[in-house]
Amino acid sequence: MKQRILLIVHRDTSDPGRIAHVAEEFGYQPVICRHACGDPLPETLDDFAAAVIFGGPMSANDDHLPFIRAELDWLDIPLREDKPFLGICLGAQLLARKLGGRVEHHEDGYHEIGYYKITPSPAGRHLFKDEQYFYQWHSEGFTLPRGVPGIVHLAGSELFPDQAFRIGNAYGVQFHPDVTNDMVMRWSTMAAHRMVLPGAQARDRQFSNLNAYGDQIEGWTRNFFVHWLKGGQAGLDAMAAGD
Numbered sequence: 001m002k003q004r005i006l007l008i009v010h011r012d013t014s015d016p017g018r019i020a021h022v023a024e025e026f027g028y029q030p031v032i033c034r035h036a037c038g039d040p041l042p043e044t045l046d047d048f049a050a051a052v053i054f055g056g057p058m059s060a061n062d063d064h065l066p067f068i069r070a071e072l073d074w075l076d077i078p079l080r081e082d083k084p085f086l087g088i089c090l091g092a093q094l095l096a097r098k099l100g101g102r103v104e105h106h107e108d109g110y111h112e113i114g115y116y117k118i119t120p121s122p123a124g125r126h127l128f129k130d131e132q133y134f135y136q137w138h139s140e141g142f143t144l145p146r147g148v149p150g151i152v153h154l155a156g157s158e159l160f161p162d163q164a165f166r167i168g169n170a171y172g173v174q175f176h177p178d179v180t181n182d183m184v185m186r187w188s189t190m191a192a193h194r195m196v197l198p199g200a201q202a203r204d205r206q207f208s209n210l211n212a213y214g215d216q217i218e219g220w221t222r223n224f225f226v227h228w229l230k231g232g233q234a235g236l237d238a239m240a241a242g243d
Contacts, residue, residue, distance in 0.1 A: 003027075004030075005060065007020060007031065007052050009034055009054045009056075010056030011037070018221055022225050026231045026242075036065075036067040044077060049229065053071065053086075053176075054091055056089075059090075060140070072094055083169065087172040089175075092173055093140065096172055101142050101143050111138070111194075112157065113133070113197065115136070115206065118175065120154065124155045127155070132216065133216070135176045141160035142174065158220060177217060188203045201206045
């Protein structure tokens with residue numbers, strides 16, 4: 001029987017994209033949980049190899065939404081059980097908030113919508129090259145709590161200094177390794193009105209960058225899976241050699 005990976009998404013139409021594809025490629029069975037739409041969250045991850053919380057149009061600060069409060073509480077489970085966990089965009093913001101960090105808008109009103117350069121911290125050099133570009137779609141970012149034992153800052157961008165972090169086997173990334181080329185085309189078409197926001201990239205620039213960076217992001221995601229799920233020196237070597 002295949003090991004299962006729990007994929008928590010936030011809308012009826014949400015697509016786990018590249019993460020589900022890579023999970024299947026690695027021999028795992030993706031299990032989609034639409035918790036915001038009524039699916040229950042598991043009480044333990046004993047039956048799962050790992051879990052991912054994806055993005056969504058809501059805010060990690062939306063305490064009036066019962067599923068946001070429930071997912072914040074649920075994060076105790078992967079943290080306590082030390083199961084591999086990945087938070088993407090909203091998922092990373094929830095993890096940061098759970099650990100005592102803040103989720104807020106850029107102080108000058110900037111957004112990241114498009115492809116932006118990620119720069120690793122010294123602790124993140126085994127995960128990222130000196131310069132890598134990833135797809136982003138967010139108006140809020142997270143600020144990590146300083147001085148909390150075990151939290152490791154891994155990467156930042158010019159506009160949002162906290163872009164990637166980990167605590168134990170739990171990782172949070174503000175960018176979107178899940179987004180496929182088709183999803184970039186769909187998102188930028190359905191929400192074309194957001195391309196005029198401060199900091200956002202025009203659609204033609206996004207399409208150009210999609211061709212420039214799409215293969216690199218796909219390679220990074222595969223290599224991250226090796227590091228995240230397999231661990232050990234083999235995982236680190238794969239990340240260091242990845243394109």
